[in-house]
Amino acid sequence: MAKEVYSICFMCTVRCPIRVLVENDDVKWIEGNPHVPGIDGALCAKGSAGLALLHDDQRPQYPMIRTGPRGSGEWKKVSWNEALDYVADKLKGIIKEHGGQSVVFGERTNLNTHISKTFMKAIGSPNHFTHDALCKGSLNTAWRSLTGFTDAQVGVDYGNTKYIVMYGRNIFEALEIKPINNLLNAMEKGAKLIYIDPRISITATKADRYLMIRPGTDLALNYALIHTILKERLYDMQYVRRWVKGLKELQAFVEPYTPEWAEAETGIPAAEIVTLAREAAAAKPAVIFHYGYRSAHHPNEIHLRRSLIILNALMGSIEAKGGLFFKKGPKAAGRGDIRKYVEQEFPKIKAPRFDGSGHDQFPIADASHGNPQMLAHAIVNEDPYPVRALIANRFEPLQSIPDAAATRKALDKLDLIVAIDINFSEIAWYADVILPESIYLERADSLQVISGLKPQLYRRQQAVSPRYDTRPAWLIIKQIAQRLDLGKYFPYETIEDIWNFQLQDMGVTIEDFDAKGFVALTDQTLLWDREKGIKFKTPSGKIELVSALMES
Ligand SMILES: Nc1nc2c(c(=O)[nH]1)N[C@H]1C(S)=C(S)[C@@H](COP(=O)(O)OP(=O)(O)OC[C@H]3O[C@@H](n4cnc5c(=O)[nH]c(N)nc54)[C@H](O)[C@@H]3O)O[C@H]1N2
Ligand SMILES: Nc1nc2c(c(=O)[nH]1)N[C@H]1C(S)=C(S)[C@@H](COP(=O)(O)OP(=O)(O)OC[C@H]3O[C@@H](n4cnc5c(=O)[nH]c(N)nc54)[C@H](O)[C@@H]3O)O[C@H]1N2
Ligand code: SF4
Numbered sequence: 142m143a144k145e146v147y148s149i150c151f152m153c154t155v156r157c158p159i160r161v162l163v164e165n166d167d168v169k170w171i172e173g174n175p176h177v178p179g180i181d182g183a184l185c186a187k188g189s190a191g192l193a194l195l196h197d198d199q200r201p202q203y204p205m206i207r208t209g210p211r212g213s214g215e216w217k218k219v220s221w222n223e224a225l226d227y228v229a230d231k232l233k234g235i236i237k238e239h240g241g242q243s244v245v246f247g248e249r250t251n252l253n254t255h256i257s258k259t260f261m262k263a264i265g266s267p268n269h270f271t272h273d274a275l276c277k278g279s280l281n282t283a284w285r286s287l288t289g290f291t292d293a294q295v296g297v298d299y300g301n302t303k304y305i306v307m308y309g310r311n312i313f314e315a316l317e318i319k320p321i322n323n324l325l326n327a328m329e330k331g332a333k334l335i336y337i338d339p340r341i342s343i344t345a346t347k348a349d350r351y352l353m354i355r356p357g358t359d360l361a362l363n364y365a366l367i368h369t370i371l372k373e374r375l376y377d378m379q380y381v382r383r384w385v386k387g388l389k390e391l392q393a394f395v396e397p398y399t400p401e402w403a404e405a406e407t408g409i410p411a412a413e414i415v416t417l418a419r420e421a422a423a424a425k426p427a428v429i430f431h432y433g434y435r436s437a438h439h440p441n442e443i444h445l446r447r448s449l450i451i452l453n454a455l456m457g458s459i460e461a462k463g464g465l466f467f468k469k470g471p472k473a474a475g476r477g478d479i480r481k482y483v484e485q486e487f488p489k490i491k492a493p494r495f496d497g498s499g500h501d502q503f504p505i506a507d508a509s510h511g512n513p514q515m516l517a518h519a520i521v522n523e524d525p526y527p528v529r530a531l532i533a534n535r536f537e538p539l540q541s542i543p544d545a546a547a548t549r550k551a552l553d554k555l556d557l558i559v560a561i562d563i564n565f566s567e568i569a570w571y572a573d574v575i576l577p578e579s580i581y582l583e584r585a586d587s588l589q590v591i592s593g594l595k596p597q598l599y600r601r602q603q604a605v606s607p608r609y610d611t612r613p614a615w616l617i618i619k620q621i622a623q624r625l626d627l628g629k630y631f632p633y634e635t636i637e638d639i640w641n642f643q644l645q646d647m648g649v650t651i652e653d654f655d656a657k658g659f660v661a662l663t664d665q666t667l668l669w670d671r672e673k674g675i676k677f678k679t680p681s682g683k684i685e686l687v688s689a690l691m692e693s
């Protein structure tokens with residue numbers, strides 16, 4: 142008899158809800174969770190290939206310690222006890238000699254990040270960093286500078302939009318199932334998609350209009366759009382009067398940036414630019430100037446992302462049906478927040494971050510994500526202090542950080558490289574120790590909060606037993622901590638302990654996930670009142686075009 146297991150895909154970082162059919166402790170079939178609106182059973186090709194990953198016999202199957210030079214591929218198979226003891230002993234020596242801050246932990250943000258951050262606080266290191274600055278850090282800063290919210294706290298109402306403009310947001314290839322389904326539904330109802338890219342992508346082929354732009358000149362296009370929108374008074378006057386601060390300064394700033402000027406910069410005819418401004422304005426506020434996803438392409442990204450958000454502000458589409466919205470969490474749904482282990486009391490950490498993020502060097506970068514671009518520099522120059530150990534968990538610094546050769550050379554200087562991975566990635570191959578994680582079908586993880594217009598909770602459940610001698614990262618990290626006498630910060634034995642802890646204040650039990658694999662925290666759509674109720678987190682409580690954060 143096949144058993145149904147509701148879980149969360151992890152063939153890519155998007156994490157779509159899935160239903161897994163299991164027979165005799167083996168996965169027979171994976172599909173999208175049919176109960177989730179917008180997913181409706183759908184899955185992408187990569188998600189279906191989860192079966193192949195499960196049966197892959199070329200992935201790391203047991204803990205390994207390096208025996209030859211770094212990257213030589215010479216390993217010895219060891220027990221978990223040996224591997225964990227080895228890592229803990231090395232860390233003890235490094236921390237004793239150089240302090241907790243000499244250990245850095247790089248990870249792609251994931252469901253157990255609150256546990257990794259707990260580990261770092263417990264050892265006295267400020268140096269947990271994520272992929273964010275490699276992916277969308279400038280977008281994060283742009284949103285904070287204008288509204289006080291990070292990009293992660295903003296959502297896109299694809300399903301109700303009437304007009305959406307995408308700048309290299311190659312959504313039909315860099316997939317996310319639910320947004321795509323919602324967007325396709327909107328397009329069937331008549332929504333227009335305008336796509337701007339130097340390259341004809343699949344998304345371009347699905348667009349109503351495709352504008353081929355010269356690379357790196359989107360900012361010029363946007364200044365001309367803003368110029369036109371202000372000159373022709375195409376903006377949402379009521380909204381702008383109520384919520385936008387600094388319109389005069391903006392107007393003066395964009396004065397020279399005419400469509401004709403932008404045509405010379407971008408290669409897009411001036412008449413097309415004017416048409417775009419007029420068409421978008423006619424659909425307002427159900428219009429989206431998509432602010433992008435990956436935003437680390439060009440040096441002017443921060444200003445480009447700000448200009449995109451400003452276009453939405455002028456359309457009155459921030460906190461509008463069919464536009465953008467601030468994601469509402471459990472609290473907005475009248476619940477308590479999800480609990481995180483990182484909220485415990487830890488000894489105070491005095492050292493600054495290794496990557497300058499949030500202080501003197503990069504004062505406006507988000508210090509809760511850090512700045513991996515500084516990793517090689519910090520190691521090589523011992524600036525601001527020696528960095529001696531790297532733990533890479535679900536993170537591939539040798540491919541994701543620019544100038545891989547420099548990173549590799551810098552890593553040579555480390556006393557310890559640990560990879561917690563499911564593959565022989567480049568960093569795993571270069572590590573001193575591989576601690577193999579069980580893949581997402583073989584493990585359960587911390588619960589997921591999906592904030593949005595209707596906040597929900599999701600659960601990754603274990604579908605089958607691990608094929609090999611692998612463990613979940615939440616257990617691996619605790620077991621290293623125990624060997625450093627820091628076990629008290631990890632008061633759990635099983636995943637159920639973690640779930641129960643997380644749910645303490647939510648008014649939800651684990652059993653509530655059984656029927657559909659997720660829990661809806663409200664059936665209301667939580668949009669704020671556009672007249673009175675938008676809670677911008679800037680000093681003025683408005684969208685600040687002249688940003689106090691940027692000025693500081
Ligand atoms: N299949 C798959 N899906 C994924 C991921 C994955 O690895 N694989 N990764 C996920 C992640 S982490 C992210 S960040 C997103 C990324 O999602 P996207 O940012 O949508 O994806 P990219 O494929 O990087 O597409 C960037 C597009 O920008 C265009 N481009 C380059 N320079 C310019 C320019 O100057 N102006 C304009 N207008 N366009 C330009 C490129 O030609 C390309 O088509 O995808 C997510 N989804
Ligand atoms: N040249 C170049 N650089 C880029 C980009 C680009 O397009 N081109 N894109 C940028 C962007 S948008 C991003 S988001 C970053 C992405 O950079 P990373 O966050 O480093 O992402 P991935 O390449 O997905 O690598 C993730 C690692 O996680 C491992 N992994 C996968 N699943 C699991 C799991 O369940 N458990 C564990 N423990 N490990 C797992 C994989 O084997 C891999 O080694 O790269 C950025 N850098
Ligand atoms: S986009 Fe595809 S691979 Fe990524 S989580 Fe969703 S189903 Fe899985």
Ligand SMILES: [Mo]
Binds near residue numbers: 276277434435
């Ligand atoms: Mo990304």
